[in-house]
Amino acid sequence: MFKRTLTSSLAGALVLCAGLTACSSGSSTASSGTPTVKLMVGGIDKQIYLPYQLAQQLGFYKKYGVNVVLSTEIDGGVGAEDAMASGQVDMAGAWYVHTIDFQVKGKAVEDIVNLSGAPGEREMCTTSSGVHSPADWAGKTLGVTDLGSGTDTLTQFLAGQNNLKTDQYSRIGVGAGATAVAALQNGKTACVMTTQPTVLAIEKKKLGYSAVDLATTAGAQQAMGGTWPSAGVLAQTSWVNSHKDAAQKVVDALVATMHWIDTHSAADIANALPPSYVSNGTVTKDDYIAALTEDKGQFMPDGIMPAGGPKTVLATEKLVGVKTDSVNLGTTFTNEFAVAANKLEGFTPTTTGADSNG
Numbered sequence: 001m002f003k004r005t006l007t008s009s010l011a012g013a014l015v016l017c018a019g020l021t022a023c024s025s026g027s028s029t030a031s032s033g034t035p036t037v038k039l040m041v042g043g044i045d046k047q048i049y050l051p052y053q054l055a056q057q058l059g060f061y062k063k064y065g066v067n068v069v070l071s072t073e074i075d076g077g078v079g080a081e082d083a084m085a086s087g088q089v090d091m092a093g094a095w096y097v098h099t100i101d102f103q104v105k106g107k108a109v110e111d112i113v114n115l116s117g118a119p120g121e122r123e124m125c126t127t128s129s130g131v132h133s134p135a136d137w138a139g140k141t142l143g144v145t146d147l148g149s150g151t152d153t154l155t156q157f158l159a160g161q162n163n164l165k166t167d168q169y170s171r172i173g174v175g176a177g178a179t180a181v182a183a184l185q186n187g188k189t190a191c192v193m194t195t196q197p198t199v200l201a202i203e204k205k206k207l208g209y210s211a212v213d214l215a216t217t218a219g220a221q222q223a224m225g226g227t228w229p230s231a232g233v234l235a236q237t238s239w240v241n242s243h244k245d246a247a248q249k250v251v252d253a254l255v256a257t258m259h260w261i262d263t264h265s266a267a268d269i270a271n272a273l274p275p276s277y278v279s280n281g282t283v284t285k286d287d288y289i290a291a292l293t294e295d296k297g298q299f300m301p302d303g304i305m306p307a308g309g310p311k312t313v314l315a316t317e318k319l320v321g322v323k324t325d326s327v328n329l330g331t332t333f334t335n336e337f338a339v340a341a342n343k344l345e346g347f348t349p350t351t352t353g354a355d356s357n358g
Contacts, residue, residue, distance in 0.1 A: 035246040036067040039233070040080040041093035044072035045277045047196045047292055048120030048231055050269065051299070052093045055257040057272050064256070066249035084234060085109060090243070091250065092234045095119075095150065096305075097313050099234060099332035104322060108237035111333040113251045113341075114305045115258060116231040117217035118298040119154060124202045125191040125211040126184050132211055134158040134223075143174035143183045143192030151193040154214065157316045158223065184208050196291035197283045204287070216297035226312035229305055230298075237331070248337050255303040255341035262301035266292035302349040303338035 041052050052070060055061055061068040071089065073080045084092035085107055092098075102109040125131040131140065137159055144151040155171060174183035177198055183189045184207045191211065194202075199215070202208050213219030220228040233250065240247050261269060266289045270278045278288040300306065310329045317324050342349050 034065055034067050035243070035249065036069060037091060037243075037246050037250055038069045038071070038089040039091040039093060039250070040071045040073060040083045040089045042073050042080040042095075044070060044093070046120075047288075047295065048116065048298065049093055050273065050277075050292075051115050051231075051254060051257050051261065053274070053277070054261070054269065054272060055253045057274070058257060058260060060253040060256050060260075061250070064249045064252040066246060066253065068250060068253070081109075081234060085236065087236075090235060090239060090246075093231065094234050096229045096232050096234075096310070096333065097150070097153075097317065100314060100317055100324065100327055100329075101322070103327050103332060104324065108331065109234055110237050110240060110331065111229075111232040111234055111305065112240060112247055112336075113254050113303040113338050114229045114232045114300055114309070114333070115254065115303065116298045117227045117229055117300050117306055117309065118220035119150070119214045119228055119230045120195050120295065120298050121151060121154060121193050121214040122195070122199050122210040122295075123158075123191050123193050123212035123214070124184065124199060124208045126187075126208045127206070129190040129208070129211075131191055133162065134164065134212060135162040136211075137162075137164055137169045137191075139169065140190040141170040141172060141188070143180060143189035143194075144171050145176055145180075145193070146173040147171060149173075153316065153320050155193055156320045158212065160319045161225070181205070181207065196295050197287055200287050200291040200294070201283070215295040217300070218297060220298075224312055224316070227306040227309045228312050228316070229300075229309040232333075240334075248340060251303060251337035252341045252344060255338055255347070256345060258299060258301050258303055259345070259347055261296070261299050266290075266296055300351060302342055302347060302351050304335050304342075304349050304351040305333045305338075307352045 041049050043049055044053055056070060080092040081094040081098040083089045085102060096111045099109045099111055142155055144155055152171060174180050174192055180192045180194045180198055181201055183192055212223055214223055217227060270285060270289050279285040314324055314329060
C-alpha cells in the first residue's frame with residue numbers, strides 16, 4: 001500500500017532485503033543475456049499483492065526471459081516505493097497513487113502495468129455500530145492503519161464524498177491484523193479499514209461486517225465514483241527509458257500471471273503460492289481461499305490502466321489536500337508494455353485503457 005501501511009506478518013518466510021546493499025540500484029544482465037531486475041513489494045504475502053510472487057512460483061519471469069529478485073518492505077523499514085525512487089531497487093510493487101505523489105515532489109515515476117482496480121480494503125464495522133455507509137460515520141471513531149497512511153487518505157475521501165468534515169468523526173491508528181481486530185473487539189473503534197485475511201478473521205469472530213467494499217473493482221467504482229487503480233509496478237521514468245527490454249519482460253510475465261489468475265480458482269492460486277503465505281498461526285488455508293474468493297474481483301486480467309482510473313485517484317488526492325494543480329496524469333502511467341504483452345500471447349484486453357489525459 002502507499003505510505004507504507006502494510007506490515008509483513010510472515011517476514012521470516014519471505015525473500016527479504018538483508019540491508020540496503022542487498023537492494024542496491026541497477027538491473028544487470030547475466031552472461032546468458034538474461035536481465036536481472038530487483039523488485040520490492042509493499043507486503044509480498046498480502047493478498048492484494050499476490051501476483052508478484054505468483055509469477056515467480058509459476059515460472060513466468062523465467063519463461064519471459066528476466067530474472068526478478070523479489071523482496072518485501074517490512075514494518076519500520078524503507079517503503080517499497082521509496083526504495084525504488086532512491087535507486088535501491090529497480091521497481092516497486094506498490095500503489096499507483098505514488099506516481100502522483102512523486103510528481104508533486106518533482107520526481108518522475110510511472111506505473112508500467114496495473115494489477116488491481118481497487119484498493120483491496122473493506123470498512124469493517126462492529127455489529128452494534130449502525131454503520132452502513134460513510135454517511136453514518138458522524139460521531140464515530142474510525143480505525144486506520146496509521147494517521148497519514150493510505151487507509152487514512154481513503155477514509156477522509158469517502159467521508160468528504162458524503163459531506164462529512166474531518167471534525168465530525170475521529171480517526172486513530174490501529175495497525176493491521178491482530179491489532180485492528182482488537183480495536184473492534186475492545187470497543188476502541190466503531191469501524192476499521194483493513195484487508196484480507198483480517199476481514200475474514202473479523203467475520204469469523206462475529207465482531208463485525210463489511211460496510212464499505214473497496215476490495216473489488218465493482219465495489220470501488222460504487223464507493224469512489226470510478227475504478228481506483230492500486231497495485232502495479234512502479235519505476236523511475238529514467239530507468240524505464242533506459243531498460244525498455246527488461247521492463248517489457250517483467251510486464252509480459254505479470255500480464256500472463258493476471259490472465260492465469262482470471263482463469264483459475266482461489267484454491268488453484270492458493271495451491272500455487274508458498275505454503276507460509278496461505279496458512280500460518282492466524283489464518284488457515286481454507287480461510288485464505290475463502291477470503292480470496294470473496295475479493296478476487298479486484299484483479300485486472302490484462303494489466304492495462306483502466307479509463308478514468310487515474311482521474312479518480314487524482315480526485316482522492318485533491319480532496320485530502322494534496323497540491324495537484326501541476327500534475328500531468330499522462331506521464332504517471334503507460335499502457336505501452338501491457339498492450340504489447342497482451343498482443344504477444346494473443347490475449348484480448350478486457351479493459352478500456354486510459355489515454356494520455358488519464
